[in-house]
Amino acid sequence: MGAKVGATARSAAQAKSRAGAASAVLVGAVLAASLMFAALPQAAHAHGPVAPLASSYLARVTALPPGLHAKIVDGDQRMWLEAPPSETVTVLDYQGAPYLRFDSAGVQVNQNSAMYYLNQTPVAETPPPNLTASTPPSWQRASGGHSFSWHDGRLHALAAVALLPGKRLVGNWRVALRIDGRPSMISGGLWHAPDPSIVWFWPIVVLLACVLAARRVRRRELDRLTARGVSLATLAALGAVGIGRGLHGRPTVSVLQWIELAVMLAFVVWALRRVLFVRSGYFI
Incomplete structure (x- = not known):
């Protein structure tokens, strides 16, 4: 009788240990995937980083x-910017020198433009002091397509301007162009972004309250359901954040970004399968 009770106790302890270890593995995997996703090197695109950056301002094109x-x-x-192949469009830099040229052959970047050096990644370089608007351009092929993106400090140069209470428009900006040799421009404005919403905060509070309440009436089945619910919520949030982070504000997505997104989604799908279809002993 005693041996039977001891065996039962050992079996229960082993099951609890396995369940706890499995849960720890799941939590660790979620955290590891999150860290891995955040730490992956960002692909360079158009002489600048492509990772979304937190900003309190929003720039918009108003005329082109x-x-x-x-x-x-x-x-x-x-x-x-996307330009038709039938026109030659030149983007001028901060000094008025040619920086980018769009034509029927694609997009070229001028290596004798100060912006070429300032937009190097991962660290901007100091332009040679002898570069001026009259320095002869040195064109290098940057893309075979007819669209291109680049970091442009003119979009947020007014961010340091103090705003009056209740005012959101900071000011207007212009990017000078030449279209088939004729002067032109893209113009727009810079607005102060509204304060972020805190609606997302309340579901977290409710979830934590449910977890705390579950501990007061702790039962094995309730623990199992709670673990699955938290796992599903975590994985769904990870998938939503990953997709939003990878595609937010992007007219184009690079191959490396698609690979990064595919790896993250593959992990989420695998983990969801474990949560939904693996026998319940996998969880607490």
Whole structure:
């Protein structure tokens, strides 16, 4: 009788140990995937980082020449431009020198532009002091397509301007162009972004309250359901954040970004399968 009771106790202890270890593995895997996803090196695109950057400002295009398409990427950080192959469109840098040239062959970048050095990644370089607007350009092929994005400090140069209470428009900006040799420009404005919503905070409070309440009436089945619920919520949040982080504000997505997103989603799908279809002994 005593041996039977001892065996039962050992079996229960082993089951509890395995369940606890499995739960720890799941939590560790979620955290590891999150850290791995955040730590993956960001792909370089158009001489600048592509990772979304937190900003208190939003830049918008308000006017541009006919036939061109322009968007602001990452809040107030980057300009994306698409030009028709039938026109030669030159983007001028901060000094008025040619920086980018769009034509029927694709997109070229001028290596004798100060912006070429300032937009190097991962660290900006100091432009040579002898570069001026009259320095002859040295063109290098940057893309075979007809769209390109680059970091442009003119979009957020007004961010340091103090705003009056209740005012959101900070000011207007311009990016000078030449279209088939004719002067032109893309113009827009910079707005102070509204305060972030705290709606997301309340589901977390409710979830924590449910976990605390479950501990007061702790039962094995309730523990199992709680673990599954928390796991599902965590994995769903990880998937949503990953997709949003990878695609937010992007007119185009690089191959490395697709690979990064695919790895993250593959982990989420695998973990969801474990949560939903593996026998209940896997959880507490």
